[in-house]
Amino acid sequence: MITNTDFNNVQNWDPNATYTSGDFVRLGDTIYRANWWTMGNDPNTANGGEGTGEPWTSVGTAGENNEDTDPTGPGNEDGGNDNSGNEADNDNTSLPNAWSSSAIYTQGDVVVIGNAVYQANWWTRGNDPANTNGGPGSGQPWTYVGPADEYDPGTGNGNGTPDNGTGDEPDGNDNGTGDGNGDAGGDNGNGDAGGNNGNGDDTGGDNGQTGDSSGYVYSPYVHVTTEGGGLADLAQNTGGGLEAITLAFALAGQNEALAWDGQDSLAITGSASPYADEISALQNNGVDVTISFGGAVGSYVADQFNDAQALADAYQTVIDSYNVNRLDFDIEGPALYDTATNDLRNDAIKLLQDDNPDLMISYTLPVVPDGPWGDAGGLTAAGQVLLASAEERGVDLEYVNIMTMNYGPYYWNAHEGGNQGYNAAVSAAERVMLQMEDLGIESQVMLTPMIGVNDMYPTDGEQFLQQDAELLTQWALQNQEDVYGLSMWSISRDQAGAAGQVSPTHSGLTDGASFSDIFNATAGQSDTSVQQTSLDPMFDQVA
Known part of the structure; x- marks a missing residue:
């Protein structure tokens, strides 16, 4: 609980600092709380309650009685208004x-x-x-x-x-405001001869390797502006050496059509674009690079266009600037319900694939596991509509990446017991597989957990531990026909930190065992000695 004295000690807002969900800042006598990951957004002009789409919420002043304000998010101890349940x-x-x-x-x-x-x-x-x-x-x-x-x-x-x-x-799962740091993407991985870097057991198909499956792809996230330079060294020193990586996020700038995190100073305009040398070094070291658009914060590129060809040309700029053939689109929050823009984006992607036959596309979407009343989880209705639009327009999806995170107490507690993070992730994935089958989409699924303490629900116990990661790798090996790969948000968080603390640069766990070491250890391996199975008992109960 934060007190008057705590408010007096809150640090002044810094336009160059990054803040995540639950962080407090002070401007004058006003105290603001961050609703999600944000940088450079003035709290005085960018504040509003949950659901407004603003990154800050005003929570009081340094001199007033603030004894009922809880800085960690859900719930007031004294029984104030709270969706997560008062004590x-x-x-x-x-x-x-x-x-x-x-x-x-x-x-x-x-x-x-x-x-x-x-x-x-x-x-x-x-x-x-x-x-x-x-x-x-x-x-x-x-x-x-x-x-x-x-x-x-x-x-x-x-x-x-x-x-x-x-x-x-x-x-609940607040897909309206997104998650703290922005979540997205996966990677199209490392294929070999006979397919376009696919990971299935297709024989001779465009999106699968020829012959038997060769294991799942591991492509963790790097939030580029958090990590800064040194991407090539990072990939070499992470998890015994990475073969794939996902770079986030390409957004619309204030004055530029494309920019990293929407910062005009990091505009993507050609071969001299920011991080071009870093990305080239990654590729020269054999690392497959996916560029991810969207995320939880900022303006999407598609929002700036009303013509599919013009939008496709903008996406082509990224392909040409970084010589990549893997693009991911992380659609969440209010944008997920903007069907007109989503249809326009799918039209543009189809044009893009027509001009770039080897271009691999993925969508990253929010999900929930099954609920406690037997209510089926998986993709939201809006997520299914978006994928149906892509299918209708002939978009060739390499995989669908699901954000196995930010479920909220209602869904999280339905899977309580041992290995809760793992069980919830599998429950969501199993449902998505069925939904994609119903939609006629033959692509595979990638899973992206938020490692460590969840940045939206840190006080509700939602977390993904190293033991969950170990189990998830085994499940991925056992279900290679349906599972394209694993990712995580994010490399920057893959280190120990203060217990329970939300940060973009550590997991909030005191255990410093590397998640990347776990995920990467079995990536690319084939495990045909075990049967494919659902390992989440709740899914078996309600299927």
Whole structure:
């Protein structure tokens, strides 16, 4: 809990510093809390509550009584407004709060109307759950999850009042505001003769290697502006030497069409673009490079265009500047629901693939595992619509990368017990495989966990540990027909740090064992001695 004295000691905002979800800064007498990863966004002019799309929230002043403000996110100890459940409410006997037409709800929030309990499928306000509910893929903002007289909050459902308030973190998987540092991408990996760097067991197909599967691809994320220079050395010294890497994020700048993290000083304009020498050195060392567009923060490139060919030309600039043939598109937050822009992007990607026959494309999308009421997880309805658009327009997807992170308490607690991070990831992946089959998409799946402490729900216990990574590598080996590879957010976080602390440069775990060492140790290996199986018991229960 943060007190008046703590507020007086909050550091002044620095426009050159990076902040992540839950960080506090001071401008004058006003205290602001970061909603996600941000740099250079003035809190005085870029603040608003959850769901506004602003990176900062004003939480009070240094001189006022702030004893109920919790800097770590969800929940006020004294029972203030909180989607994740107040201590006094979470007693296994109380019901969710009644739905309010004026309240904002995010994915995973639970409400009651009469004797019916509903769960929000995404950000929603003013949509009556009794009239706007349906299962995954229905396009409705609510799902009916059971009668109120059978509701058990012990499954991890919060009972607080949904709130845009100051200092509270919303319950559920907040795909509306994204995650702290931006999450994305995977990599198309290291193929050999007979296929375009694919990783399946296709015979002679464009996206698969000829013959037997040769193991999963490991392509971790590097947030380029966090890591700075030395990318080639980083790849050589990480996990015994990497064969693939994903660089994030290419965005629209203020005055430039393309720039790293949207910073005009890092504009992507040609062979002299920032990090060109670093990326070339990676490629010369045999490292496959994926450039990832999008993420949780900033303006997407596609938002600046209304013509598919012009947008394709902008993407071509990145291909030509860095001599890459792997592009990833991380679509999350409000952009996931912008169907017009998503359709335009898919039209542009199809044009791009027509002009670049060896170009490999992936989408990175948010997911959730199965919920405690037997509600199926996987991609959101909007994510499925985006993939259906890509399929309809003839986009050839190398793989679909899923962000196995930021689930929120409702979904996270449904998989409590040993190896929770692993079980939740597998549950989400298994569902996505079924959804892609239903959509007629024959691509494989890549999984990207956030290693260590989750940056959106650090106080709810959501984390991904080294033992989860070890189990996930074995599962990937056992399911090579469906699993393209593994990634992680991010290399910069792959080191020990203060326990429970959220940071872009450490995991928040005191155990410094390298996740990259674990993921990379079995990448590219073939394991045909074990049967392909789901290792998440919850999936087997509700499938």
